[in-house]
Amino acid sequence: MSLLTPIELQKIFEKMDINGDGFVSIEELNWLLQNIGFNFSLEEVESIMEKKNLDMSEFLFFYNSISKQNNGDDESRSNGxxxxxxxxxxxxxxxxxxxxxxxxxxxxxxxxxxxxxxxxxxxxxxxxxxxxxxxxxxxxxxxxxxxxxxxxx
Incomplete structure (x- = not known):
């Protein structure tokens, strides 16, 4: 389950997208992740993203996948x-x-x-x-x- 709602994530995305091009960069995303308690290196974020920037839908999917990893969803998988x-x-x-x-x-x-x-x-x-x-x-x-x-x- 996500720590933030999609609406909250949309607002965060819009604030991070300073130039209004519809994308957030690796650096911007890493800054956000660190500020909400996910500690990844810039290299780890780039490796996970496999891209230089994300649009809104990719940002939501990325956030949800990171949230699941850090909330112990691997444990729930082993239990059905x-x-x-x-x-x-x-x-x-x-x-x-x-x-x-x-x-x-x-x-x-x-x-x-x-x-x-x-x-x-x-x-x-x-x-x-x-x-x-x-x-x-x-x-x-x-x-x-x-x-x-x-x-x-």
Whole structure:
């Protein structure tokens, strides 16, 4: 479970994005992590991120993955947490798959992000394309799972 809410993270992201380009850098992210009690070196943050900067959705996924690591979620996995995680992931997928067709379109993604107050005005098609491994313009459950678990190869 995340220590901060998505709305709080959105506000933090916007404050960190001083130049308004829609990204936070490794240095900015490391500063935030250190200030909220996560002690990583700049090299560790760069290694984990595998990029020089993150947009808002990547920032949320990164924060959630770091939070899980530091909150002992590895222990919960050994006690049946994987089943709960998959169930939670399926339920989350259903929230985004508004029409129930088994796919998340850019329109559905934008609608849900707006509803959650997380939409930053960007075209959601680029977000979908980043994780759309079969290039059909939408996310199926496996692509969504990979996106959420940050297992994109």
């Amino acid at each position: 947490g994987d089943e709960n995680n998959i169930h939670d992931l399926v339920e989350t997928f259903k929230v985004f798959d508004m029409n129930g067709d088994g796919f998340i379109s850019s329109q559905e993604l934008e609608c849900v992000l707006k509803r959650l107050g997380l939409w930053n005005g960007k075209d959601c098609r680029s977000m979908i394309c980043f994780y759309d491994t079969n290039f059909d313009g939408q996310l199926d459950f496996e692509e969504f799972k990979n996106m959420m678990l940050l297992n994109i190869s």
